[in-house]
Amino acid sequence: MRPSIAKKIAIALLGWGIAIVMFFPIFWMFITGFKSEVDAVSTPPHLFFHPTLQSYAEVQSRANYWLFAMNSVIISVGGTVLALLLAIPAAYVMAFFPTHRTRGTLLWMLSTKMLPPVGVLIPIYLILRATGLLDTRTGLVLIYMLMNLPIVVWMLFTFFKEVPREILEAGRMDGAGRMGELRHVLMPLSLPGIASTGLLSLILCWNEAFWSLNLTSSRAAPLTAFIASFSSPEGLFFAKLSAASTLAVAPILIFGWLSQRQLVRGLTFGAVK
Amino acid sequence: MRLSACTFAVLLGGSSLSAFPAAARADTTLTIATVNNGDMVVMQKLSPEFERTHPGIHLNWVVLEENVLRQRVTTDIATRAGQFDIMTIGNYEVPIWSKQNWLHPITPAAGYDADDLIKPVRQGLTYKGKLYALPFYAESAMTYYRTDLFKHAGLTMPAAPTYQQIREFADKINDPSHQIYGMCLRGKPGWGENIAYFTSLLNTFGGQWFDMTWHPMLDSKPWHAAVNYYDGILKADGPPGATSNGFNENLALFASGHCGMWIDSTVASGLLYDKKQSQVSDTVGFAPIPKGPYGRGPTWLWSWNLAIPASSKQIDAAESFVTWATSKEYIALVAKQNGWVAVPPGTRASTYANPEYQKAAPFASFVEKAIETADPNGQTAGPRPYRGAQFVDIPQFQAIGTQVGQTLAGTLSGQQSVDLALHAAQASTTRTMRQSGYLK
Structure with missing residues (x-):
């Protein structure tokens, strides 16, 4: 039975309504970056105003955006690649060669995400201090890898479980070893899932603020630290903060926009059989 | 997969470079943690003047929101990690951290004129007769x-x-x-x-x-x-x-x-x-x-102050900067660049005695009186x-x-x-x- 035109319009309106509500904070942040500080805090808020690039100029003059952006790219990509390198074999083993401890191990891995990060701040800080990794990209790459590993393993495990065992067995019959089976059969088949897992991990790394603020100072500070430097306890700062935030989220927004098809395909991989 | 491996190798290579600071540097680099208030932003903008007059000392700024700054510097100083050579802290932290021997006592040179610092502000930064931080600006x-x-x-x-x-x-x-x-x-x-x-x-x-x-x-x-x-x-x-x-x-x-x-x-x-x-x-x-x-x-009575953690390995250079940024000369530099109304308030009696400041800031006498009468x-x-x-x-x-x-x-x-x-x-x-x- 085809839905009526009225129903189609209602669904379209609902969809647009939800999209606008979700996009509105980003839109407001974007336009606030072009306001003066007084306009940015005026009540009622102004939708029409004299646009100015003053806040962007101020942000550029006070901090080296490119250094922060480069740190964000290196740390996020590094953390994601390292997590995938460790998680792919782990998920493969747990998906195709489970033992009676597999389920418990998976749940234990997930449970580590329930620990508030501040609970382990001091031990991690001391370990990084002792190893000379404080305020280094290497230190943050390792932390981000550890932070996202449970989610990455879980997602890959779920994707791998969707691949029929028979296909792997056929590969084995053709003489593929474990590594060959993983590289030439399983990974190509699960590529949408691996890609979407990687994208999700990348976004989580990019947006992470707690560890980056606490474990870096100047050399390895990513864009989250860049944003934090424009919030002020005394004085108006919303326009500058919005300009800094727009600059910080722009790369990942553009990246997410370009890769949305891949992301959706991966997240719905195996959803309909 | 090959691409991922290559990317990873390049990334890890690039990131590991930053894990090891350059071995021996002839110059000194001071890392300064500060809060994002207007007066501190001005200090950051004027700091090239310090680098010009102190060749060999370079400044590295870490500007953070107040609560983040407090958490960050507290972790650093409590673990003696030594990430910062100068910290911007409040008069709440100064006595507590001094008792713990976390701060390096500061003895400014005679030309600094420590007696010009407004008394209650100075008292709030003194522990057992020694100054443990110098005030950058103060408020009542x-x-x-x-x-x-x-x-x-x-x-x-x-x-x-x-x-x-x-x-x-x-x-x-x-x-x-x-x-x-x-x-x-x-x-x-x-x-x-x-x-x-x-x-x-x-x-x-x-x-x-x-x-x-x-x-x-x-x-x-x-x-x-x-x-x-x-x-x-x-x-x-x-x-x-x-x-x-x-x-x-x-x-x-x-x-x-x-x-x-x-x-x-x-x-x-x-x-x-x-x-x-x-x-x-x-x-x-x-x-x-x-x-x-x-x-x-x-x-x-609240003051934002510049302090030197005991874990800093560059005490002398840090003292040079801290005394410069809280000196009468610095206040005159701000006045010259941004006008008298923009000078850091509340720290020095000489600022309030200056007719040009009184003219530019009609609230000056109120602020001075409020700070002078605030007994911590x-x-x-x-x-x-x-x-x-x-x-x-x-x-x-x-x-x-x-x-x-x-x-x-x-x-x-x-x-x-x-x-x-x-x-x-x-x-x-x-x-x-x-x-x-x-x-x-």
Whole structure:
């Protein structure tokens, strides 16, 4: 039975309504970056105003955006690649060669995400201090890898479980070893899932603020630290903060926009059989 | 897969380079952690002048939001990680960290003129006769009001207002239908937000946090009177959603013409007089912070200071910068570059004696008097075992203050009565003090 035109319009309106509500904070942040500080805090808020690039100029003059952006790219990509390198074999083993401890191990891995990060701040800080990794990209790459590993393993495990065992067995019959089976059969088949897992991990790394603020100072500070430097306890700062935030989220927004098809395909991989 | 491996190798290679700082550097690089306040931003902009006059010393800035900065530098100094050579800290941290030997004592050269530092500010940074930080700027509190609204209502602000008069004025100029609210006060929970103001109010109502044996006094009569006053004026004459308003929110409200009066830090005066930031710069009036039933002046004294952690390996270079940034010469440099109104306030008597500063900042004498009369060691009705004007100088106060701040916000939003809230706050504070070993 085809839905009526009225129903189609209602669904379209609902969809647009939800999209606008979700996009509105980003839109407001974007336009606030072009306001003066007084306009940015005026009540009622102004939708029409004299646009100015003053806040962007101020942000550029006070901090080296490119250094922060480069740190964000290196740390996020590094953390994601390292997590995938460790998680792919782990998920493969747990998906195709489970033992009676597999389920418990998976749940234990997930449970580590329930620990508030501040609970382990001091031990991690001391370990990084002792190893000379404080305020280094290497230190943050390792932390981000550890932070996202449970989610990455879980997602890959779920994707791998969707691949029929028979296909792997056929590969084995053709003489593929474990590594060959993983590289030439399983990974190509699960590529949408691996890609979407990687994208999700990348976004989580990019947006992470707690560890980056606490474990870096100047050399390895990513864009989250860049944003934090424009919030002020005394004085108006919303326009500058919005300009800094727009600059910080722009790369990942553009990246997410370009890769949305891949992301959706991966997240719905195996959803309909 | 091959691409991923290559990318990873390149990334790890690139990142590992940064893990090892350049081996031996002839030059010294100082890493400075600071807060993102206007005066600090000016310091950062003018710092190339320091690098020019001190060849061989380079400055590396880490600018953070206040709460993030506090958490970051506390972790660093407590673990002696040595990430920072200079830290921007408040006069709350200085005595606590000095006792722990976390800070390097500073002995400025004779040319620095330490005697020019305003006495209460200097006292707040001194422990066992030694200075452990140098003040960058300092603030007390004052009353801001709209002269046009007062004139329209036929009111005159007295030279030394009382809280009772302030309540009457607030009732008269309150006009919610035109989005003008009689009184704006800090309502956002936090030891540095609503509790900073409330402690000042409490002191002038005759109350205090602890008695001489460290027993909390939150269930005492002055506490009830102060909370009832605070609750009453904000509920009757305050802006809607006052529990979300801290310093910045009230600054925005006042600057956009929505507050009839506002009692807060003296640092707002420069911002409210700045036409670029304030729509009411022509109609701002100021008066001393009001007095309550206790009669003696309420205290408020806060300073942002530059300190050198004991873990720094570049003490001499750090001392050079700290003394430069807090010197009379630096103040003159700011005046030359940005005008006298932009100089860091509250630290040096010579700034207030300067006719050019007096001319540029009509609020200067009020600020000076407020800071000079703010006694960080007293001005409560009873004797007390702690220091601090609008805080208590014990490490536990951040947690206690924030919890009580949430209680005050709870009464303001009508979640619970004042009596019940203070009873609960007394119990929780007693528990914290017992767990911390102050009470047996």
